[in-house]
Amino acid sequence: MAQKITRAIVVLDQNSGTLRESAGEVVGFDLRPDLQGACGQCRAQGVDLVLAVPGLSETGLAGGWEAFAPGMAVVPLAGLSYLSGAGLATDRLSEDEPATALVSADRRLRGDARAAGLHPAPHPALLPMMAAGQAVKAARIAGPRGALERLAATTGLVPMQFQPVPGDAETWALFALLPEDALIAAVLAGLTVQPLACDPMSEDLVWARIDAPADAAEVQGALKGRDILYAEPGQVLVALGPEDSAEALHIHGGHGHSELLVPDPGLLRPASHETDFAESAAGFDLPEPILEPVIRNPLSERILKWIRPDCASVTAQYQVDLDRYTGLAPLDAAGPIVSRHSAHPDNKRAEAALLADLRAMGYCAIRHDFSHAGQTHSNIIADLPGTGHLRIRPEILERYRKILARPVIDRTRLPGRALADLAYGDADAAALEALPDEVLRRKLEEILVLRPWYPWWKLRCPSPGIGADLVVVGGHFDSTAGFAPGYSAPRDPAPGRDDNGSGLAAVLSLARYFAAFRGKLTHTIRFCFFNAEESGLVGSKAYASHLKSVNAPIRAVFCTDMMGYNSDGNRIFELHAGYTDPAIRDLSVPLATRVAAAAAA
CATH class of the missing domain: 3.30.2130 (VC0802-like)
Incomplete structure (x- = not known):
């Protein structure tokens, strides 16, 4: 038997949840279902629970955070950095409690925790075992x-x-x-x-x-x-x-x-996502008057089937992007970069440049943060929202987005008659209005189909329609020179022109091309630039696990990697799912067939 824990500190990271950030300010966070389930079991065994949130202490806001983490005390922390030492101030968090667990996806932080006398764990799903004294x-x-x-x-x-x-x-x-x-x-x-x-x-x-x-x-x-x-x-x-x-x-x-x-409780769960909008009202009858159908132009539908990119123009900008991100041309005002390795300072410049480039194309680009090697890293994500088949009337959706996109609900900003514009009867409206703030928030987010797999709290980001699935187009943007003898990732050059500057530039080119189709596609195209791939597929695994945990409606995935060089000189490139499960691998055949047909047209 191991020592039973009586207190657990969970660092908010890729294994426990995600921050809601807008304009550089934290406005909330979403906890993963695995954490919520583990916390329920631990509370039943008398374990005190703390959520430590890196970056929250830098917002200048105070209070109200417990509404996002019911049953947990929320402790703000400074952002993680290689330069911050232990970073977590474990001596302050432990409060001299010898049976305290610290949960973090980052083994460096877990090492700091063990040195401070805490009991480390890589995932909150392990907490019930630790609360029961199980090794x-x-x-x-x-x-x-x-x-x-x-x-x-x-x-x-x-x-x-x-x-x-x-x-x-x-x-x-x-x-x-x-x-x-x-x-x-x-x-x-x-x-x-x-x-x-x-x-x-x-x-x-x-x-x-x-x-x-x-x-x-x-x-x-x-x-x-x-x-x-x-x-x-x-x-x-x-x-x-x-x-x-x-x-x-x-x-x-x-x-x-x-x-x-990495520990992933959802790994063996069947993928699923909501297909019936009525079920999302979570116990309330669906207020149909807030919905309207998406009307498409039949002529536009026919034109979309025949449009092909101008390869010459795409290739020219592709070359510019490739040179900028691999050190042959200035990336930003600071000049060329040396490396995109996640441990190198220039990795942060690459993150910032991707955000700037995507925003210049008109995208609402965001960070998906994760912890690795004592630092917070970011995957960079940008959506071309799909129209779906239905949408909530924009004037209603935007009114409630503004109310809910704040740390604390301001009930004085709710409509004059209690929740009148959601078209509920008086009894249902009164029941909603009587709920505590944290429950009312969750209920309104469910009714309005505000899901954590797209950044609805960023008011400048347009929302996808109801029924819009995700088509993920991505590749990793970090680099390495790990094969070189004596290579030091924080200092040495790693331009990574083929691996994976070529894939990075390809995803940027696709984003630039598809920007012209804003508001014309049924499904959302999500452009993803993954970090820390060279350190063990860290960023992409964190993001894939996040999407599955929130039942994101993934329709297809295209990943671009090492597209710039073929040593055989035959200009033949692979399109396949590089996975050992034949059933999953075979799912790539229809995608490959469709792409091959489009390329030959």
Whole structure:
């Protein structure tokens, strides 16, 4: 048995929630369902819960935050930075309580927590185990897919990776964090269980790829002094401590970079999203008078099918973007950049430049923040909102967006007759108006279909229509020179022209082209620029997990990576889903066929 925790500090990051930010000011936050569920279980066991929010102390606002985190005390923190040392002031947060857990996705912060005498954890879904005094283990469990899914559903384990065993399509492998009784349940179910000799609470598990002919000395150097937790053809699993870097695991010839395994309770859940708008009213009858249909011009619909980009004009601007983001031309007023690696200062310049470029095209570009290596990083996101099939009448939607896009609801700004413009009867309107502020906020957001997968609280950002799904177009914008001997990520050059300046410029080109179709497309195109890919796919995993946790309606995903160079000189490029699950991989065939047909037209 481990020590039972009596207090838990959850750092708001990619594993627990997202900030609502507008014009540089925090106006609220959204907690992930996994955190809310874990908190409910912990409160039942008498655990005090604290939400530590990096960046909140810089807003100059005070109070009202508990409405966004019911049952948790909210503690503002300064923003995280490599230059801020421990950053979290763990001595202040712990209040001399020896049985305090600190939850963070960032292993560097978890290392700081352990040094301060706290109990670190990488994900809030582990808190109920810690509250019960259960030691958390890491393990690889193999067996039939259905048996593994049943184990996950019945034991509360937290999955990290789920994939077929190479060369054995009938057997799947599940890497997970779980208590001892779940390990025993796996054994009793006839599954193959291999505990992994690591500390999963302060260390991260990482796959190092060595699936191509590699220099033996290089492999030995990369793995020297590290315990190999598990190995299979093409890759080995190792643990990285708080001060370790994934750069050391970059091996020439490896197919793909090192991959970080992150706890994700939603990994095995079927993807789903709302298809019935009436269900979103959460117990109230749908107020139909606030809706209106989206009317499309039939002529515009026909024209859209035949429009093709002018490749010459697209290519010219593509070259300009490629040169700016890879150090051959000035990126901004400070001149050319040296590197886009997430540990290099110029990475922040690349973030800012992407925001500026997208906003210059007319997009409402935003940051999706995540924590890694003691710093807050950002994925850069921009939407071309789809019209959908229905929309809430703009005058009503905008009135309530202005009311709800503030930390505290100002009831004096509600309509004269209680919630009259939502067209509810007097009884329902009175019931709504009588709700506490935090409950009223959630109910109004549900009624108005204000979802955390698009930034409705940014009033300058247009909202998508009801029924508009997401088509994600993205690529990573960070770079590395990890193959170079003695490479120092915070200092050394890493222009990354092919990997992945080429993909970055491609997504910018697509955003520039599609800007002309604003208000003409049924579904939303979301342009995504992911950070810290070279450190283990960190930013893209954080974002994908976020979208799934809030049931975002993903329709298709296109990712551009290393488009600028083909060593064979045959100008043949791949369009595929690089995933080990054949069912998922085969989903890319219709997309590839459609793109090939469009290119040939």
